[in-house]
Amino acid sequence: MPSLKHTGNKLFDPQVQLKYLETHINGLNVFDQDLTASGLSPLKPRSLDVLQINVGKVCNQSCHHCHVDAAPDRKESMTTETFQQCLDVVRKNKFSMVDITGGAPELNPNFRWFVSELKKLKVNILVRCNLTIINSHKRFSDLPEFYAENNVEVIASMPYFTKNRTDSQRGDGVFESSIHALQMLNAVGYGMEGSDLRLNLVYNPSGAFLPGDQLALEQQFKKELFDRFSINFNNLYCITNLPISRFLNYLITSGNYQNYMEKLSSSFNPVAAQNVMCREMISVGWDGSLYDCDFNQMLELGVDLESISHISEYDHTALIGRNIRTNQHCYGCTAGTGSSCGGSVV
Amino acid sequence: MEKTYYDPADLKKFGDVSEFGPELAKKFFDYYGEVFKDGALTAREKSLIALAVAHTVQCPYCIDAYTTDTLERGCSEEQMMEAVHVAVAIRGGSSLVHSVQMMNKVKEVSM
Numbered sequence: 001m002p003s004l005k006h007t008g009n010k011l012f013d014p015q016v017q018l019k020y021l022e023t024h025i026n027g028l029n030v031f032d033q034d035l036t037a038s039g040l041s042p043l044k045p046r047s048l049d050v051l052q053i054n055v056g057k058v059c060n061q062s063c064h065h066c067h068v069d070a071a072p073d074r075k076e077s078m079t080t081e082t083f084q085q086c087l088d089v090v091r092k093n094k095f096s097m098v099d100i101t102g103g104a105p106e107l108n109p110n111f112r113w114f115v116s117e118l119k120k121l122k123v124n125i126l127v128r129c130n131l132t133i134i135n136s137h138k139r140f141s142d143l144p145e146f147y148a149e150n151n152v153e154v155i156a157s158m159p160y161f162t163k164n165r166t167d168s169q170r171g172d173g174v175f176e177s178s179i180h181a182l183q184m185l186n187a188v189g190y191g192m193e194g195s196d197l198r199l200n201l202v203y204n205p206s207g208a209f210l211p212g213d214q215l216a217l218e219q220q221f222k223k224e225l226f227d228r229f230s231i232n233f234n235n236l237y238c239i240t241n242l243p244i245s246r247f248l249n250y251l252i253t254s255g256n257y258q259n260y261m262e263k264l265s266s267s268f269n270p271v272a273a274q275n276v277m278c279r280e281m282i283s284v285g286w287d288g289s290l291y292d293c294d295f296n297q298m299l300e301l302g303v304d305l306e307s308i309s310h311i312s313e314y315d316h317t318a319l320i321g322r323n324i325r326t327n328q329h330c331y332g333c334t335a336g337t338g339s340s341c342g343g344s345v346v
Numbered sequence: 347m348e349k350t351y352y353d354p355a356d357l358k359k360f361g362d363v364s365e366f367g368p369e370l371a372k373k374f375f376d377y378y379g380e381v382f383k384d385g386a387l388t389a390r391e392k393s394l395i396a397l398a399v400a401h402t403v404q405c406p407y408c409i410d411a412y413t414t415d416t417l418e419r420g421c422s423e424e425q426m427m428e429a430v431h432v433a434v435a436i437r438g439g440s441s442l443v444h445s446v447q448m449m450n451k452v453k454e455v456s457m
Binding site for chain 2: 160162164165205207209210211212213216217220221262
């Protein structure tokens with residue numbers, strides 16, 4: 001499927017998305033009111049441990065739920081200059097992890113150079129891999145070895161252990177290609193017992209429902225993927241689909257918006273709200289702009305500071321004192337056991 | 347009265363039954379919550395049983411609720427349909443096994 005941008009869908013515009021979320025309340029709770037009632041408003045960072053960098057919207061896939069609106073038809077991609085600015089920030093500040101995402105980050109021409117430079121800085125490196133990129137062209141077939149050489153933690157998208165449900169979310173042929181890629185990662189040691197190479201999977205529900213218990217789903221995935229395909233992995237991260245971009249478009253066009261938002265907002269959990277990922281990270285866009293998280297990035301909700309908006313202006317102390325920007329979409333991270341780029345938070 | 351007996355929005359009002367009888371409603375919902383916890387059977391297995399029973403009692407609210415619940419618990423379409431077929435087999439079998447009575451009666455009154 002082409003991107004919302006390519007098709008001229010009005011929901012491509014983040015302002016249109018925000019207006020929809022803010023005006024289609026229809027008896028729903030309001031996130032900022034729930035946050036205030038929980039004593040968490042304004043939401044503030046607890047630390048700044050993770051630098052998450054979205055290196056571009058170019059992707060070899062075009063998933064129905066994608067909050068980035070990534071696709072082969074997108075062109076946005078981080079430049080060498082911006083990468084260098086990110087490296088400078090990592091060099092001067094203490095991050096426990098640099099989390100690289102996209103699009104398919106491997107499609108950025110600077111990707112391998114950037115990972116190699118990060119390794120020199122002795123920071124933990126995490127790459128969010130869509131798996132199919134590994135089999136998309138022979139120039140990517142050595143990615144498992146490249147990841148291993150740089151001790152990259154791989155977070156791989158795998159919405160389900162059957163072809164139908166995987167392909168319905170991510171496109172025809174994705175399931176078989178993903179299985180092959182996981183076997184290639186296992187072959188170099190990823191996810192294997194006794195290996196330091198970590199392979200974690202990400203589960204997103206393939207539709208207008210929430211993820212269930214993360215541990216129970218992980219056990220199920222481990223059994224099914226091993227029994228059927230001899231695949232091993234470390235952990236499963238359950239991530240709730242947030243009502244933005246293509247998933248918002250799906251919710252509206254399928255008539256599921258109201259029920260989904262009712263379920264999200266009625267499942268607001270103050271404990272999950274305390275532990276949301278935006279309290280420990282900063283997100284960098286492909287053009288170097290700074291955000292509280294990857295979702296705020298896609299809604300173009302920049303960090304709430306007058307003096308800082310770009311990675312070249314990075315100021316650790318000022319950023320840790322900022323107020324985190326919230327809106328109705330934030331219910332996606334606070335429902336039930338919560339959701340983050342690392343799965344449940346409760 | 348509404349023009350139809352079943353309104354999907356009523357499912358969300360299930361808890362409102364306490365309005366006309368809070369004590370019994372509390373006992374019921376406490377019991378309900380305990381029943382569906384992980385035990386000798388997993389919560390996922392119990393959800394599949396509930397889906398099958400929902401089809402047996404033909405409760406649209408329950409089918410709605412336990413279709414979503416089984417999906418959230420990671421059940422596949424094949425597992426969900428197999429659960430329904432278990433209900434169908436028992437329901438059909440319960441009719442069919444009564445044909446033994448019919449056969450007994452036929453043999454009793456026939457020469």
